[in-house]
Amino acid sequence: MKTPIINLFNCFVALIMSALTAGPNISYADKEPFTYGTGNLMVVVERDNKSILVIDGTDLEVIKRISLPNATQPHAPVFSPDGRYYYLMGRNGYFAKVDLLAQKIIAEQTIGTDSRGSAISMNGQYIFAGNYSPGSAVIMDARDLKILKRIEGPETLVGGKIRASRCASITDIGGVKDLMALAWKDAGQVWIVDMKTAPEFKIIKKFKGAGADIHDASVSDGGRYYMLADHKGNHVWILDAYKDIVNDSTAYKGSIGTDPLPHTSVCWGEICFETNG
Template identity: 35%
Template structure:
């Protein structure tokens, strides 16, 4: 009987303690999952909106992130923290559950993007000024590695690869570098030279095998097979614009927005009003799709049946949807001026679009193309949902 009374006291105390813990966590706003959360960059005000893509609403705004005129973000492994890379060289760590800026460091003078390592312990930033790549402890944002580029070359196309590896391209020198942190904080660096003129951005395939850099100075792309590095860099789509008059490039396309659907890949052609269609097994061109303007993002809807495309100025009020099986446009939409970015909910039933010049984010169903919601945002640009935490290269 005494033992039963003792156990009863322990049980009651345990329940009381649990209740206190739940109450404390609830007061901090922590009792919820992050799987349907994300952030929206407000480029003009140095702020981000923390959003819920189930309820289609804003949770809170976090201020003080500096110049976000060209910003991107990655997530911690537990999808609680967003690391935001600002144009002013700022690296910001945001707690999306608490809606707080945890820490911000100015790590360079002009940065263009970043990545997080496979184990989630390192955050890398690529820089225009002073060039090179700087790497930080994900918990503390203390710098753990400074990797200067040749003669201060701008670095672009920074992406994570399996094995705690970062891949990056050098704009000024036409090189690809592999930064291998698998053995510690002093990386083994492998340099692939003479890949082409002015790599402007790059992508890594969803399986982490191929790193592909677009070339601004010439028609073509540079491909590196990370499973067979000894073969070096090969050229694909060489001279894809041969015989055609070059158009002025109003905005560089983003290769990280490339689309893989079935056995096909869809890439924006630099300065052209078309998408290039490749066979993903051979990396050879199998078609082209004329589109409304110069494409910026070509994104595959989860499920792979449709490709959604947005465009640069002066035609950035339009979205076009391409049927992968038919290789033709099936829907043209006009959400508003300055459609800069799209993001699908994790399973693809909805798509969010930033409409910068009209200060809002629009939400559409992907099965009916019906607009089902809208949230106010100040000059919104990038939209980043937390499912990116579990994808290579995002």
């Protein structure tokens, strides 16, 4: 929701450029500091190279490659509301804040040992990040990545042992309601955090029975509908953030076919396209 809108054609071309030019031995001459807004910038994550490319959306030129030497498989990026700051994590629990105008890392944090998924609050003040290990969600100050709170996952029986459930994904939902949805993979639960209660970050709702192996989540335009894929089933768990949270109603499970392993979806208005593995 917070990612600056980019031209899909330009993005496609940029990805091709990234594939052709990726490599640790390639360097680029730095351009002069930006004197325009950030809405025309594109960022490509080079996962295996532990780096990102900042690309000019007008001339499709690479502005700079920024190295992330401490990040294993960097992923799950989010932008600040103004598009200037870019946050992303490595699967090893490394988290970084990048200033796209200064073209450098300006803050770093260790949030866990195995991490997935991140989101930013509507006002851009708080960053949420999820952990597989230890099973938890972390809330950070977006300015310096200081950890403000850690939410432990619900205890779940996994492989014959009781442990905190892994956090599969974190998604900002509800639009102006400013809510965060925490999806607990092993427990099949979704917890809703009201961002307006900061710095307490109160959990106002806990939904159970979302699925046997919940994973990727998406949200419709405006943030009303939250869609969560169940990897071990052929359904998508759908939450109406305007009604279900207030009225204590049950979220809808929509079948997407006979094959399991649904993944992320893309929404256009109220029409959503769900991928199936």
